[in-house]
Amino acid sequence: MASNPHLSPADLHILLAEPSAVQRKIIGNELFAAQIESINEADSVLSTLESAQKHSPDLIVSALHFADGSAIDLLQQLRASEATADIPFMLISSETRQEQLEHFKQAGVIAILPKPFKPDDLTTAIRATLDLLTQSELSLEYYEPDQLRVLIVDDSAMARKLIRRVLTGLGIQYFTEAEDGAQAIGQLQAETFDLVVTDYNMPEVNGLELTGFIRNSAQHAHLPILMVSSEANQAHLQNISRAGVNALADKPFEPDTIRQILTRILG
Structure with missing residues (x-):
């Protein structure tokens, strides 16, 4: 359609x-x-x-x-x-x-x-x-959606594809993908991004450890982080919150929820 x-x-x-x-x-x-x-x-x-x-x-x-x-x-x-x-x-x-x-x-x-x-x-x-x-571009005060540079981190290729599709529907065009936190750290050291969207459960370096790297990096400390997770364990959710993510979205997530979150954390 x-x-x-x-x-x-x-x-x-x-x-x-x-x-x-x-x-x-x-x-x-x-x-x-x-x-x-x-x-x-x-x-x-x-x-x-x-x-x-x-x-x-x-x-x-x-x-x-x-x-x-x-x-x-x-x-x-x-x-x-x-x-x-x-x-x-x-x-x-x-x-x-x-x-x-x-x-x-x-x-x-x-x-x-x-x-x-x-x-x-x-x-x-x-x-x-x-x-x-449907297509409905984000309306942001400080960013043009089609200029945003987004790093998508997830060990599931299908999950990365859905995240990319949702973000594309919001007018975002520039994406870099990483299969886990270790690969994402390498991307962060080589490129500049405006937003990181990361899974929680990943091999090598998980989303929590990736968040710790970003928040302890002088270059990336203020980079907005949206974590998407199917993790229902309350203790893990509290750890995620304390780690310094800007927002947390459940898997599966609703595109309108992602719109609202990005409007808030990028505003």
Whole structure:
């Protein structure tokens, strides 16, 4: 779908991937109640991939388990194809184990909804999808968004891609990527940046250690840092806050949340 600042839920084309006919009907009714009118259905990993290739939906809403694989398999195959790599993905699952959901958070899904979910949860996820599909440039007093130099640090290539896509939608054009904190430190020593967006959990040097390096560097001490994290441990969150990050966003995050955060920390 082409970028359009006036999109509404009724403009979205949804692909609902769910093996159970009963669950497809329940979720379909909830989507219809959220003003989604165009819904295609699939009941397996294979049929979802085929439908996505053929119809290019604006959002895939997927269950976790299928007879021929899982949503992890589906997501990996979607991201591996140029034709489907950028399709927003929403997971609906009764799974509550964080280690199982971590794969999806790191893969840059637009939302993870519990089963059963509340209508407000679905509305929030639909709004995030609309934000991702529309272009609305940041309005900043001291910066031109298209001149901002951003360092994106995340060990997940898919997560980096989603962050970059969200920031591009805000009018930002200049990006450098690093796979972990150690690589980011090398980039910081070689280039100048206006903003660092970093993950928390990374090998070698994590986001907390990277933040410490930046805050203890005479050259970079005042560099704004946005940390994105799926970490729910309260002690870790407190450590992040004390380390000197300017803002913290949960994974998965909403594009409008990132807009508000950047308006604040770059203002």
